[in-house]
Amino acid sequence: MFAYYSMLYEIRSLLPCRYHRKNAIFMKWGADYFNYRIVKTADLPADRNYIVGSHPHGMLCLGMTQSFASYVAGITELYTGFKTWTVTLWGQFLYPLRRELLMIGGRSRLLANCRLMHFQAQESRQAVTIVVGGLNECLMSQPGKYRLKLKDRKGFIKLALTEGADLVPMFHFGENETYKPVFGICEKRLRNMQCHLMHTFGFCPPVLVGRSLVGLPWGGLVPFQVRMESVIGDAIRVEKNPNPTQQEIDELHHAYCKQLINLFETHKSNYGIRPDQRIILY
Template sequence: MNGDAPSGRGPVSKTRPPSTRTTKRDKKRIHWAPLNIGLERRLQTLIVLCHTLTIVLFLCSFFFTCAIPPILAPPPPLPSLHLPILNSTNIRRPQMPKEEELPPTKKYIFGYHPHGIISHGAFAAFGTEALGFKKLFPGITNTLLTLDSNFRIPFYRDYALAMGIASVSRESCENLLSKGGANGEGMGRAITIVIGGARESLNAQPHSLRLVLKRRKGFVKLAIRTGADLVPVLAFGENDLYQQVDSDEHPIIQKVQMLVKSTMGFTIPLFHARGVFNYDVGLMPYRRPLNIVVGRPIPVMQQSNRDMIDDSYIDELHAKYVEELQRLWDTWKDVYAKDRNGELEIIS
């Protein structure tokens, strides 16, 4: 009808059609999850919930144990965790297509984009075998990296170490890429870095892709010092897993977030998604497709002496890396980002 008056029937009522009122009212309702969901799906939800709230849960556990001194006895070393339920995660239909084979006779730095709110895709693809990393890249041993400050959180440190996650500090990166492997000098080793970091999480708006990358060149210098090839990785759907308050529209919130980042090393986006028993309110990620595309490796010539690294070579590799990311976006956007609101943006 679109508000057109039928001829000969008098003035049009200003009251909206019942169907429209129902639709808008329906959007405000909380949609509850059905009770007849299978056990496997419930277990998937439980695992994702626990992983999402790990820092909060472990901090609460630490303060609780501080209140009961006998509990503070040193815990036994945690074994390496294996969570087979993550092979079918709460993120719907995860996929990880690759464009080229990566020979295990080299070292690699996987640069993961975007950060998103919690980097669920990076954890699923490079911190577990949910997407079959070992089958996709045989002979390559990969380590997912996170902020060094996360290893200062009581109990969470043990959880991260048990999952095989390491610090993103320079010493940690160089150690992982220079020892072990087939020749004892790091060949066949790889690390995964979420390049945009905490700052990029503030740009994690659904159906958009804004990457903090223009001035991020530390990973390029690391690649030159260790001789590791650079491999861009683009995750289509990472930003769609949560809804976030746009900090650009709320200057006070943005100032508080940047203050937290400058003092603590991480930031706190104001976000929500679904809950355990509903689909509208909570900290669980939405069950939406997440497709992670691994790009072509960019060869790097090693120069272990930091003082002899040419700035022009750093800029050249950085430009090639950005160009490869742009190519990945242009190649796959019509496949995995059909509902996008804009194009890829490279910001500060």
């Protein structure tokens, strides 16, 4: 029975569980807790499909969860008529319970044939969100630091070209301040252990500390109550190319990185970030 159940859910994980989207009381609580809002900087034409790059990953992807994995922050009012999806690596769905939590959170699997799940569902108005940095970026998460794993992340660029989906950068201000790592990023032994777990199982639990509800001096697991806002940039027009060359992928990747950095630089002063602080790409 357990094997059969797991097989069915492996198939079902191709599509997200959407029940929570209009009835997510816990999502509303999260938005209220962070006084969360989405900042729209440009209109997105409704006759196009979009791949939205979500940055930074943070410890638990709270910004992406509030913005595109639910409707509580008003994403459908800001971009009328769009259907939003969030996708993650297929390996995240191999483990029972974790898979169900991801599905309830609106995630579905990211496969090579992602278009069969989403872009072919309707002709346009699809917005698929990908947390580009992944677990590597999670392990680099630290308050006041803006380190993004992006230099060698070009799979989503190729997907945008092959599907003809425009690219949209999104930056979550406050994401890295929701938790603190228990050990610094240079703690070699812990980092080696986390990397081993990541390569073996596809994920590893972040070692983090948050707020304690009962006043424990060493903290707790509740995220710090910080101001969090997601700023969504303008779209980069992408023409469909079923067989892009490496040069075309590299050029579009460079344009995307440049637009993401410009988005951060334009808005960082609104969130108390010093003028000399920059995004560092790895």
